[in-house]
Amino acid sequence: MNRISSAVMGLVLASALILTGCASTANTADNMSSKEQLAEVKNEAELYEAALKEDTLIVYTVSTRITKVKEAFEKAYPGLSVEVRDLRSPDLVEAVWTNYDSGSGECDVVVCNDNSGSFYDRLVKTGAVVPYVPDDIRTNMEPDCVGDTISFLIEADLFFYNTEKYEACPISNIWELTDPKYEGKIYVPNPLRSFSTYALFGSILDQSQVVEEAYTKLYGRELNLGEYNSASELFLGELSKNVVFTNSSDEVYEALGTTEGKADFGIMVSSKLRMQDYGYSFEAITNLEPFCGCKSSYSVMLASRSKNVNAAKLFIWFLLGGSDGTGEGYKPFLTKGTWSARTDVINEDAMYVPDNQLLIPDPLELSAKSAQMDEFFERIIKK
Amino acid sequence: MNGWKSRLGWLVGLVIGICFLPGCAKESAPLSLRLGIPYSDNVQNLESNYYLNWIEEKSGVDIIPVEIRQTRCEEYLENLASSDTEIDIVLFGNSFVPSEEYLDQYHENGYIYTASNGDYVYRDYGDSVSSGCGQVLWINSDYLSALSLEIPQTTDEFEDMLRAFKERDPNGNGLKDEIPLLGSMDEYALNPLYYMMNAYIYCDPYHSLFSLENGEETFVPETPEFACGVEYCRKLYRDGLIDDRLFTYSTSQLTEMVNSPENIVGAFTSDSIGEVIYQGNPEIMAKYICVLPLKGPEGERNTLYVSREPSPGAVIINGTGKEAECEKLLDIMMSPEASLIARFGEPGVDWGYSDGLDVSIYGEKAKISTINYIWNSPQNKHLNGIGPKHVPEELFLGVTWNGINSDMEYIDARAKMSYQPYLPVDRSSRVYDEKIVKEYEQEWISLIKGEEGTDE
Structure with a gap:
């Protein structure tokens, strides 16, 4: 998938805004007042003052690092408290949607991987969450990070190898991972339970041409598709025969990175590289034929039925690092394996991955093909 | 004479009526069993507890929960034996558990009913893999x-x-x-x-x-x-x-x-x-x-x-005249269906059977998906570890993660899996x-x- 052109992006944004508007017309009076509050411009001090009159802020997140933001936020703004609900992405989408649908208003801020069609379909398109980026930060955000979603952090879903077992990466082509000698040695989060794996597998399905070329390059012969419809399907089907599907990326680094590591390879989000600091021995593969992974980004969104809009806006401002990006809220995310979404903040620990090595997932396309992809993923997982 | 006959007729009718009344009452009012249940911070209301209501419906027995506030189990059993408190079944759990020796003695003294299979203690086989x-x-x-x-x-x-x-x-x-x-x-x-x-x-x-x-x-x-x-x-x-x-x-x-x-x-x-x-x-x-x-x-x-041995979960008190009904009720509590409720809560709401697409927290094929993790938190779906139960081991091994990153069961399972290679042979x-x-x-x-x- 290629980068979405700005024209398409504009169209998407316009549609999303219209859809958001449509959804909002059916909303409650509470929601209307939230919308007015959303539009209201306040500086940090004014938001803090208004937030003190509100209730506990509830943040739904897929990132445990939010607990560090919470601690720093509560320290910076005495009197404000944050409740963190830390869920896996599909469960988060379900919980936030249920919350929105029931009108309970028990959700103020949402932090989720935004590459999956599901996040877009269920929460963005319906207006359950809305983008909010403070004016003093907007101009310092990467242009493609601000739209109908606010991506505050860039990561990648990558292939990794076990550095206890291998001094250097033993493969140079993705097809090598389908070798039967790696059976049970590749750990991958279940694509039906992990948005980042879903986006990677979905993006691979859209790259049949290059996947086929990589096969020919490695084996010097034509590909026989057999029961599969495309080279990508064949690759994922063969790969899954060697894969142990896990519940999360945490299980992947645990299987990969210890002396008794069960795995030779794994797929997980690049931010798990921070676990190297604790002594886990694995390394990202950043040069692979024809790609080494896909881009992955995380959005911070305001729940449209938030009852604590001022606290939510202040929290988002704080999480984005404040006006100059140096605030405590952004620091927990600037670790190994992540890239800043702000133009004025450089992550010194960011790794280098050549641009042509990363696929760019298109949530709209993933969303459009979700039924077909889900059916295919179910098939390869059950095999 | 007519008057005498008439009076006799009334008397016969009255006697027949009196004879039938208890019968009618027996048919309409279910048998009541009083269950002594130790207090737990994590159980909100015994009267409306989902698990108790479920076994009540399943057994057709009217369960009267009697909350035990006493914290010393053996002292409680001692008092129960020497008083006229009416309790048909005593449930154990959390820290309210008697020693095996004490229970043996209590049984020998005739206070506990021996079930038809010869056992006199209904056991709790645990809350996780054994x-x-x-x-x-x-x-x-x-x-x-x-x-x-x-x-x-x-x-x-x-x-x-x-x-x-x-x-x-x-x-x-x-x-x-x-x-x-x-x-x-x-x-x-x-x-x-x-x-x-x-x-x-x-x-x-x-x-x-x-x-x-x-x-x-x-x-x-x-x-x-x-x-x-x-x-x-x-x-x-x-x-x-x-x-x-x-x-x-x-x-x-x-x-x-x-x-x-x-x-x-x-x-x-x-x-x-x-x-x-x-x-x-x-x-x-x-x-x-x-x-x-x-x-x-x-x-x-x-x-x-560690091998977690089953612990005492319940006993039937002897001499109440309802022992056989108590036995039936406890047999229901020991069934896998009741045990799953006792451990995971309401089926379809708090847990469900897996669709086969998940991996369990122990890396096995998933069998049970937890939806709401309610263990060790205030709730009213089960008794949070009180009472007898026996969840089959393969179901414990097949529990999937509910997606909550701080879910202790998931954290524990991952830790234990990583410790496994170092277990003694x-x-x-x-x-x-x-x-x-x-x-x-x-x-x-x-x-x-x-x-x-x-x-x-």
């Missing part, structure tokens, strides 16, 4: 990050880490208030001395400190490896890296300390992280990460093995003798503290 890793070390990852330390793998690295925790102010408050390593003697799993000793020799209190090496039973405290382990612990204690409170703290004091917002505990051990960290405290839960068994100077590296057949273990524990502590006469 055997495996029994102790995990948890380290404060905030401390590691603050001091740029890696996870220790050896006893030397562990000592260096504890020293850094003590001396380098990892919680950043400018005070030397950090407790590098804390625990409690309440349970073996909470006692980090066992964790450290297992880097020298396999040290297992559940088998009375015996281990099986090459087919031979060895009493571990009499081995040179044990002496080396004691020396290591002694050094840590002398340098203030093992806190004195380890020897005096109760589980609740340990829990309070670890959950304190002051962030003062560096490391602790437990069987389940949920024993020490409150389920509703994801921030604290996120701080502590599992650390594999340490490697000792001779390369020894062991995981403490052979285990002693010695039965557990608390007296022996406690006696040697005391000597061990005296040695560590360097108390008088322990130099040798």
Whole structure:
């Protein structure tokens, strides 16, 4: 998938805004007042003052690092408290949607991987969450990070190898991972339970041409598709025969990175590289034929039925690092394996991955093909 | 005459009526059984409890829950025997559990009914997989990050880490208030001395400190490896890296300390992280990460093995005249269907059968998906561990993650899976003798503290 052109992006944004508007017309009076509050411009001090009159802020997140933001936020703004609900992405989408649908208003801020069609379909398109980026930060955000979603952090879903077992990466082509000698040695989060794996597998399905070329390059012969419809399907089907599907990326680094590591390879989000600091021995593969992974980004969104809009806006401002990006809220995310979404903040620990090595997932396309992809993923997982 | 006949007719009618009335009443009002249920903070209302209502409906019996506020189980049973309190079944659980010896005696004295299968105790087969890793070390990852330390793998690295925790102010408050390593003697799993000793020799209190090496039973405290382990612990204690409170703290004091917002505990051990960290405290839960068994100077590296034996879950009180009905009710409670409710809550709401697309938290094929994790938190779906139950082992092994990152069951399962390679291949057949273990524990502590006469 290629980068979405700005024209398409504009169209998407316009549609999303219209859809958001449509959804909002059916909303409650509470929601209307939230919308007015959303539009209201306040500086940090004014938001803090208004937030003190509100209730506990509830943040739904897929990132445990939010607990560090919470601690720093509560320290910076005495009197404000944050409740963190830390869920896996599909469960988060379900919980936030249920919350929105029931009108309970028990959700103020949402932090989720935004590459999956599901996040877009269920929460963005319906207006359950809305983008909010403070004016003093907007101009310092990467242009493609601000739209109908606010991506505050860039990561990648990558292939990794076990550095206890291998001094250097033993493969140079993705097809090598389908070798039967790696059976049970590749750990991958279940694509039906992990948005980042879903986006990677979905993006691979859209790259049949290059996947086929990589096969020919490695084996010097034509590909026989057999029961599969495309080279990508064949690759994922063969790969899954060697894969142990896990519940999360945490299980992947645990299987990969210890002396008794069960795995030779794994797929997980690049931010798990921070676990190297604790002594886990694995390394990202950043040069692979024809790609080494896909881009992955995380959005911070305001729940449209938030009852604590001022606290939510202040929290988002704080999480984005404040006006100059140096605030405590952004620091927990600037670790190994992540890239800043702000133009004025450089992550010194960011790794280098050549641009042509990363696929760019298109949530709209993933969303459009979700039924077909889900059916295919179910098939390869059950095999 | 007519008057006499008429009066006789009335009398016959009245007698027949009286005879029939109790019969009618019996048909309309179900039999009542009074269940003595120990109080739990995690059960909101016995009258409307989903599990109790479910077994009531299933059995057709009217269950009258009687909350037991007394905390000493044996004292309660004693009083029950000597009073005219009407209780048909007593449920046990949490800390309200009598000893096996006491129950045997109570049965011999005729207070407990013997069921048709010959048993007189209905058992609780546990809340999770029945055997495996029994102790995990948890380290404060905030401390590691603050001091740029890696996870220790050896006893030397562990000592260096504890020293850094003590001396380098990892919680950043400018005070030397950090407790590098804390625990409690309440349970073996909470006692980090066992964790450290297992880097020298396999040290297992559940088998009375015996281990099986090459087919031979060895009493571990009499081995040179044990002496080396004691020396290591002694050094840590002398340098203030093992806190004195380890020897005096109760589980609740340990829990309070670890959950304190002051962030003062560096490391602790437990069987389940949920024993020490409150389920509703994801921030604290996120701080502590599992650390594999340490490697000792001779390369020894062991995981403490535990086999969780079924504990008493309920007894039927003798002499109530309703024993047979009680037996039927308890048979229902022991069924897999009831046991799943007793453990996971309402089917379809709190849990469901897996669609086969998930992997269980133990890496097996998923069978049960938890939707709402309600264990060890205030709820009204089950009795949170009180009463008898028997969830088949394959269902426990097939539980999937509910997607909540701070879910203690998921965290525990991952930790235990990573400890699995270090479980002993052979285990002693010695039965557990608390007296022996406690006696040697005391000597061990005296040695560590360097108390008088322990130099040798």
